[in-house]
Amino acid sequence: MIETTFWRGSVPRVRPLLGTVAAASFVVASYMALVWAPTDAVQGDVYRILYVHVPLAWLAYLAFVIVFLASIGWLWTKRPVFDAIAVASAEIGVLFTGLFLVAGSIWAKPTWGVWWTWEPRLVTTAIMFVMYVGYLLLRGLSTDFSRRATRAAVFGIVAVIDVPIVHLSVLWANSLHQLPTVLRVAGSPALDTPMLVTLMVSLGAYTLIYAYFMSARVSLELARQGRLWTRT
Amino acid sequence: MLERIGARRVLLIAALGVAVLVGTVAATNLQTQAVYYLTPSEAKAQGVAVGQAIRLGGLVKMGSMSSADLRGGNDFRFVITDGSVDVQIVATGAIPGLLREGAGAVVEGAFVAEGSFHATQVIAKHDEVYTAPTAGATPAHRTAP
Numbered sequence: 001m002i003e004t005t006f007w008r009g010s011v012p013r014v015r016p017l018l019g020t021v022a023a024a025s026f027v028v029a030s031y032m033a034l035v036w037a038p039t040d041a042v043q044g045d046v047y048r049i050l051y052v053h054v055p056l057a058w059l060a061y062l063a064f065v066i067v068f069l070a071s072i073g074w075l076w077t078k079r080p081v082f083d084a085i086a087v088a089s090a091e092i093g094v095l096f097t098g099l100f101l102v103a104g105s106i107w108a109k110p111t112w113g114v115w116w117t118w119e120p121r122l123v124t125t126a127i128m129f130v131m132y133v134g135y136l137l138l139r140g141l142s143t144d145f146s147r148r149a150t151r152a153a154v155f156g157i158v159a160v161i162d163v164p165i166v167h168l169s170v171l172w173a174n175s176l177h178q179l180p181t182v183l184r185v186a187g188s189p190a191l192d193t194p195m196l197v198t199l200m201v202s203l204g205a206y207t208l209i210y211a212y213f214m215s216a217r218v219s220l221e222l223a224r225q226g227r228l229w230t231r232t
Numbered sequence: 233m234l235e236r237i238g239a240r241r242v243l244l245i246a247a248l249g250v251a252v253l254v255g256t257v258a259a260t261n262l263q264t265q266a267v268y269y270l271t272p273s274e275a276k277a278q279g280v281a282v283g284q285a286i287r288l289g290g291l292v293k294m295g296s297m298s299s300a301d302l303r304g305g306n307d308f309r310f311v312i313t314d315g316s317v318d319v320q321i322v323a324t325g326a327i328p329g330l331l332r333e334g335a336g337a338v339v340e341g342a343f344v345a346e347g348s349f350h351a352t353q354v355i356a357k358h359d360e361v362y363t364a365p366t367a368g369a370t371p372a373h374r375t376a377p
Contacts, residue, residue, distance in 0.1 A: 038364035038365075040362050040365075041364060041365040043330065043362075047362055050362070071247075072244060075240045075241065075247070076241060076244060078240065110329070111328065111358055112328060112356055112357070112358075113327070113331075113354060113356055114355055117268075117338075119268050120262075120268060150240060150243065154243060154246075157244070157247040157251055158247055158250050161254050161258065164255070165258055165259070165262070168259075169262075172263050174267055174268050174270070174289060175268055176268060176269075176357055178357075178358055178359055178360040179359070181361070190361040190362065191361070191362040192362065192363050195362055195363075
């Protein structure tokens with residue numbers, strides 16, 4: 001099969017390089033975020049957590065959209081590699097959603113004045129976190145590979161609906177969270193050019209980290225699947 | 233084998249259908265029914281009772297805020313307005329550094345009388361605009377205490 005040679009041949013060969021590039025770009029992004037980017041006129045230096053918070057949010061969205069696509073892939077083609085991609089992305093997505101919530105909370109305390117409040121963006125994100133923890137728990141309910149993958153795929157397709165809800169929740173009336181800065185409804189991004197460049201570099205660095213984690217986790221899952229089938 | 237794949241594809245279409253259904257219901261209802269705070273006008277229209285715990289949100293009226301040295305005390309005052317109805321807030325507890333006149337704020341607490349509100353928690357709202365401080369200009373406010 002194509003995926004076997006791809007995941008067992010090309011990916012492990014490229015992985016060390018991918019890891020190095022991801023780590024290097026993370027260092028560059030952190031330097032830009034902490035030193036190079038100017039401070040903010042209203043919030044001061046605390047706004048710099050934006051360069052962590054926004055990339056983590058982006059990765060959470062990306063990871064769960066990948067779960068959705070891989071779930072469709074499994075149901076449509078019945079290729080086990082899609083199930084491996086789905087579980088890998090879900091695990092990484094849960095990790096990044098957790099960090100996203102923590103980073104948001106650390107930002108909220110010095111600006112809003114509270115660690116947490118039951119505001120639409122926060123509530124929908126918490127629901128997203130719990131749903132994908134549930135997705136991982138659901139996978140533990142059956143030892144039959146095909147049944148487990150199918151149940152998980154159905155859940156993975158339905159649960160993705162919270163991703164656009166999370167993103168659009170800031171547009172609801174009477175909410176607290178600020179509106180999107182880059183993907184603005186009206187006009188150009190609402191931040192200075194050096195800030196925008198820093199944010200883009202951070203987004204790239206975090207995406208490389210996601211790619212690195214994925215390459216490692218999918219290979220691990222394929223190895224597990226291999227053991228599962230040699231036993232039966 | 234073919235039957236198994238067929239059943240799976242039916243399941244796929246059903247799952248997509250459920251996702252679209254849930255999304256539509258959520259998009260049409262949550263937007264109007266999930267209420268994080270009431271504006272002063274909404275609170276007045278709904279006749280919120282004295283002593284009832286609510287969140288009230290709006291803009292801090294220009295010139296209405298107590299001086300900074302009263303922050304954190306028991307008598308920090310400001311007015312929350314939505315342009316038509318004003319509510320006098322008396323806040324106790326910590327006041328966020330970003331709370332400033334002309335900007336958004338949400339307060340948790342209860343009315344003590346009509347147009348007068350006791351806040352036990354003040355939450356400052358900030359916008360999505362980030363910009364470096366201009367040389368010579370005094371930034372409106374800083375988060376530093």
